[in-house]
Amino acid sequence: MSNFGFLDMRLVNAYDVAYREAKSAVKSQYILEQAQTYSSLAEAIAECSLVVGTTAVGHRDLHIPLYRLETGARLIREHLTSAKAALLFGSEKFGLSNDDISHCHWLMRIPVRNEHASMNLGQAVAICLYELKRDEAAVNQPEYPSPALASAESLERLTSVFLQLLVEGGYTQERTSESSELKLRRLMRRLRLPDHDAEIMLGMLRQVLWKIRNP
Amino acid sequence: MSNFGFLDMRLVNAYDVAYREAKSAVKSQYILEQAQTYSSLAEAIAECSLVVGTTAVGHRDLHIPLYRLETGARLIREHLTSAKAALLFGSEKFGLSNDDISHCHWLMRIPVRNEHASMNLGQAVAICLYELKRDEAAVNQPEYPSPALASAESLERLTSVFLQLLVEGGYTQERTSESSELKLRRLMRRLRLPDHDAEIMLGMLRQVLWKIRNP
Numbered sequence: 001m002s003n004f005g006f007l008d009m010r011l012v013n014a015y016d017v018a019y020r021e022a023k024s025a026v027k028s029q030y031i032l033e034q035a036q037t038y039s040s041l042a043e044a045i046a047e048c049s050l051v052v053g054t055t056a057v058g059h060r061d062l063h064i065p066l067y068r069l070e071t072g073a074r075l076i077r078e079h080l081t082s083a084k085a086a087l088l089f090g091s092e093k094f095g096l097s098n099d100d101i102s103h104c105h106w107l108m109r110i111p112v113r114n115e116h117a118s119m120n121l122g123q124a125v126a127i128c129l130y131e132l133k134r135d136e137a138a139v140n141q142p143e144y145p146s147p148a149l150a151s152a153e154s155l156e157r158l159t160s161v162f163l164q165l166l167v168e169g170g171y172t173q174e175r176t177s178e179s180s181e182l183k184l185r186r187l188m189r190r191l192r193l194p195d196h197d198a199e200i201m202l203g204m205l206r207q208v209l210w211k212i213r214n215p
Numbered sequence: 216m217s218n219f220g221f222l223d224m225r226l227v228n229a230y231d232v233a234y235r236e237a238k239s240a241v242k243s244q245y246i247l248e249q250a251q252t253y254s255s256l257a258e259a260i261a262e263c264s265l266v267v268g269t270t271a272v273g274h275r276d277l278h279i280p281l282y283r284l285e286t287g288a289r290l291i292r293e294h295l296t297s298a299k300a301a302l303l304f305g306s307e308k309f310g311l312s313n314d315d316i317s318h319c320h321w322l323m324r325i326p327v328r329n330e331h332a333s334m335n336l337g338q339a340v341a342i343c344l345y346e347l348k349r350d351e352a353a354v355n356q357p358e359y360p361s362p363a364l365a366s367a368e369s370l371e372r373l374t375s376v377f378l379q380l381l382v383e384g385g386y387t388q389e390r391t392s393e394s395s396e397l398k399l400r401r402l403m404r405r406l407r408l409p410d411h412d413a414e415i416m417l418g419m420l421r422q423v424l425w426k427i428r429n430p
């Protein structure tokens with residue numbers, strides 16, 4: 001919850017032993033400390049104008065709309081721009097009861113494989129809150145600017161030293177060196193070397209070439 | 216992993232005690248049983264042509280591209296259409312080492328709040344795998360067809376019985392009943408009642424009206 005900025009946890013009929021012994025993750029203790037406890041779901045969600053239940057959808061007969069998380073989260077985000085919403089999670093073992101679900105406007109499910117009718121509660125909460133904060137607009141903003149690629153001049157210098165190394169190192173024979181040069185030039189371009197890396201490689205190859213010339 | 220259909224878990228230098236005592240979730244034991252252990256990261260990722268590290272991005276100097284999960288997952292999905300990829304998670308306490316990261320083509324991070332430099336490992340894995348299986352195309356396919364809305368005729372019948380009930384119940388006085396009728400008609404339309412629910416309500420109101428007439 002704290003990872004994604006949802007700070008208002010409410011517990012309905014919390015199992016005291018588990019609740020008192022619960023330890024939060026680093027820097028999230030305040031969420032447990034501030035959590036409110038209620039003896040009925042109706043009280044816990046009183047001022048929320050949208051109430052969404054989560055379900056693994058076993059064989060329960062549903063008389064209420066069910067959305068996949070991708071769709072449901074969008075509807076919740078829209079609602080949250082102007083009003084409060086509650087997202088309900090049942091116990092890990094039994095999920096929400098039919099009585100709980102009758103308080104919901106609709107249900108939402110995480111699209112897991114059909115083989116699985118339940119999910120770890122902490123993971124389910126994390127995934128739902130991640131989806132609520134997911135930012136499609138951020139997708140195209142790289143966090144790390146692509147490094148400038150090596151210029152043709154820089155690549156050609158590298159290719160030339162490399163070829164010289166191959167010739168003097170005995171890999172390429174004089175009579176085949178022309179086709180080797182073409183192969184090497186194409187290979188160097190396929191690497192899409194950043195400028196900085198081309199400089200580093202040039203230094204490496206020059207040193208090795210020097211060593212071959214000065215054994 | 217099993218929830219989202221990722222079945223190939225590989226462990227590098229697993230802490231034996233924790234690993235031997237690990238219990239999987241319901242119906243996922245096979246993932247732990249089939250997990251391979253390796254003594255080096257290089258062996259574990261040997262046949263993968265894309266290696267992606269995950270990081271909470273503390274104050275580490277990064278010399279490698281870093282993508283938000285939304286972007287990174289798209290790149291991984293594209294790669295997976297034709298080749299294998301490895302997604303690396305470090306220990307919960309320390310994350311991936313600089314040595315681990317040097318095996319990666321790029322890094323990916325879950326967009327958590329800046330206050331948090333780390334995340335529960337199981338939750339982080341669940342969120343990443345959910346995002347990899349997230350299906351934008353499924354967003355617009357409702358899993359529960361919207362019920363047919365009540366027809367104008369059905370709504371008008373309901374409005375009429377409701378108004379009758381309000382008059383005979385003493386809520387609406389004869390002299391104001393015209394404006395009450397308009398208010399009630401508008402209210403009934405705002406409800407966007409499904410046809411089935413309109414029938415149920417009509418039955419309820421008729422019964423109460425009968426009771427008022429036959430005390």
